[in-house]
Amino acid sequence: MIDWFQKLGRSSLALFERLGRGGLFLMRVFAAIPSLVPRPRLVIIQLYSVGVLSMMLIVISGLNVGMVLGLQGYNTLVDFGAEESLGQVVALSLVRELGPVVAALLFAGRAGSALTAEIGLMKATEQLSGMEMMAVDPMKRVIVPRFIAAIISMPLLAAMFSAMGILGGYFVGVGLLGVDSGAFWSQMQGKVDFYEDIMNGLVKSVVFGFVAAWIAVFEGYDAVPTTEGVSRATTRTVVHTAFAVLGLDFILTALMFGSV
Amino acid sequence: MAELHDDALMVKIRDLRFAHGARVIFDGVDIDIPRGKITAIMGPSGTGKTTLLKLIGGQLAPSTGSVLVEGEDIHHVSRDDLYRLRKRMSLLFQTGALFTDLTVFENVAFPLREHTHLPESMLRDLVLMKLQVVGLRGARDLMPAELSGGMARRVALARAIALDPAMIMYDEPFTGQDPITVGVIMQLIRMLNDTLGLTSIIVSHDVHELSRVSDYMYMMAAGKIVGHGTPQELGHSGSEWIRQFMGGLPDGPVPFHYPAADYAQDLLAGVSA
Numbered sequence: 001m002i003d004w005f006q007k008l009g010r011s012s013l014a015l016f017e018r019l020g021r022g023g024l025f026l027m028r029v030f031a032a033i034p035s036l037v038p039r040p041r042l043v044i045i046q047l048y049s050v051g052v053l054s055m056m057l058i059v060i061s062g063l064n065v066g067m068v069l070g071l072q073g074y075n076t077l078v079d080f081g082a083e084e085s086l087g088q089v090v091a092l093s094l095v096r097e098l099g100p101v102v103a104a105l106l107f108a109g110r111a112g113s114a115l116t117a118e119i120g121l122m123k124a125t126e127q128l129s130g131m132e133m134m135a136v137d138p139m140k141r142v143i144v145p146r147f148i149a150a151i152i153s154m155p156l157l158a159a160m161f162s163a164m165g166i167l168g169g170y171f172v173g174v175g176l177l178g179v180d181s182g183a184f185w186s187q188m189q190g191k192v193d194f195y196e197d198i199m200n201g202l203v204k205s206v207v208f209g210f211v212a213a214w215i216a217v218f219e220g221y222d223a224v225p226t227t228e229g230v231s232r233a234t235t236r237t238v239v240h241t242a243f244a245v246l247g248l249d250f251i252l253t254a255l256m257f258g259s260v
Numbered sequence: 261m262a263e264l265h266d267d268a269l270m271v272k273i274r275d276l277r278f279a280h281g282a283r284v285i286f287d288g289v290d291i292d293i294p295r296g297k298i299t300a301i302m303g304p305s306g307t308g309k310t311t312l313l314k315l316i317g318g319q320l321a322p323s324t325g326s327v328l329v330e331g332e333d334i335h336h337v338s339r340d341d342l343y344r345l346r347k348r349m350s351l352l353f354q355t356g357a358l359f360t361d362l363t364v365f366e367n368v369a370f371p372l373r374e375h376t377h378l379p380e381s382m383l384r385d386l387v388l389m390k391l392q393v394v395g396l397r398g399a400r401d402l403m404p405a406e407l408s409g410g411m412a413r414r415v416a417l418a419r420a421i422a423l424d425p426a427m428i429m430y431d432e433p434f435t436g437q438d439p440i441t442v443g444v445i446m447q448l449i450r451m452l453n454d455t456l457g458l459t460s461i462i463v464s465h466d467v468h469e470l471s472r473v474s475d476y477m478y479m480m481a482a483g484k485i486v487g488h489g490t491p492q493e494l495g496h497s498g499s500e501w502i503r504q505f506m507g508g509l510p511d512g513p514v515p516f517h518y519p520a521a522d523y524a525q526d527l528l529a530g531v532s533a
Binding site for chain 2: 127132136141
């Protein structure tokens with residue numbers, strides 16, 4: 001019993017210590033952001049590897065999720081003769097929930113893990129140390145450009161995911177199952193509110209992007225500089241981002257769409 | 261070595277103590293690194309030679325004691341001053357620590373791009389000159405993954421001299437290299453030191469190479485300096501530590517056996533268990 005309490009205590013202490021380190025790390029990141037203003041190129045290079053290279057995955061996944069939504073939505077709605085609301089169902093599910101959440105999960109798997117592994121390996125091969133010895137702050141040169149690029153990329157990827165999803169839903173609903181095209185779009189237009197739905201979805205994706213970026217660069221920077229350490233850090237990035245995104249999603253949804 | 265005036269010293273370490281958790285790595289170490297000379301710091305593996313270089317570079321902070329680099333206490337200067345001092349020194353990592361996403365050319369250009377605003381044509385000339393010194397001008401377009409270990413170290417050396425530092429620290433420069441590469445690196449260390457008027461610190465356990473290339477040697481063991489002198493002086497030293505190390509004897513003050521319980525008891529304990 002005592003053992004169990006000891007273990008609980010130890011792991012809680014470790015958790016809070018990590019959170020503290022993560023918080024301090026974030027402050028250092030913020031402090032280093034102004035140094036990037038004269039060197040936007042550093043961010044642009046990272047935007048390519050973090051954002052552009054993730055696009056394919058996001059586009060294909062979005063299309064697939066949208067197609068499944070179209071099919072499942074149609075099967076349910078048709079029982080009530082409400083299949084013309086398909087556009088609304090697909091759009092709202094994507095814009096409010098699936099777009100930000102699934103895009104964030106995919107982002108963590110595709111870009112977050114890559115960021116962690118890259119930074120962790122740079123640490124393991126003494127590249128970060130070498131930079132410091134050349135009087136170059138790795139925070140400014142390596143960490144912050146990647147962090148900013150991830151924050152910029154995530155909302156754009158989430159928006160792309162939703163847009164592709166809607167297209168996927170359209171192909172299945174209108175193209176295959178014979179829902180009226182005009183009804184599909186007009187229902188969507190009528191029921192999807194710009195502020196209530198799209199902006200709230202955007203806020204979510206910004207929050208998720210921030211959390212995913214923070215976890216990814218922190219795990220890389222904090223990784224134990226060995227093969228095993230980097231491998232663990234990469235796993236942690238994906239797992240922690242998933243937990244954080246799903247947990248935050250509930251909180252944000254409760255705040256945004258009310259009455260829980 | 262006769263007490264040198266502070267101006268003649270590039271680095272002055274006094275009463276340095278440093279512990280890694282419970283393990284004491286340095287326990288009162290005094291080292292003088294004279295300007296313009298090649299000073300070697302030798303010691304068996306695990307004596308914290310790399311740690312010493314990181315302490316000199318200000319990447320680690322000692323528990324007590326001081327490290328003066330060009331008269332300034334590197335652990336008590338502002339961050340800006342620390343970076344100013346670091347531009348005057350280079351650390352050549354054992355692995356080379358080249359940036360794997362940049363070509364050889366860009367690796368050497370990196371410190372110049374970060375710290376100067378030279379026009380591209382001048383930067384190119386400078387990089388090619390540095391690469392010419394290490395004999396790798398022709399390898400400028402290769403990626404670090406395409407280099408052999410010895411070439412990577414030479415590129416790292418070209419990068420280390422890019423900003424014309426006053427001091428270079430070499431971390432195990434000979435380890436794992438073939439005899440030709442060792443010869444090349446030794447020659448480069450000597451040549452750079454003498455032609456550029458550098459101060460060099462080599463940390464290594466390769467006794468023979470060190471005795472040939474260095475002007476002065478320190479021998480470290482168990483957290484202390486156990487001897488120092490010119491290579492000739494150390495060669496004739498009466499210290500058991502130095503004799504074991506220079507002669508490569510398997511047993512001596514550095515024991516062959518990792519500390520363990522009595523051998524016979526240990527074997528018998530297995531039977532009764």
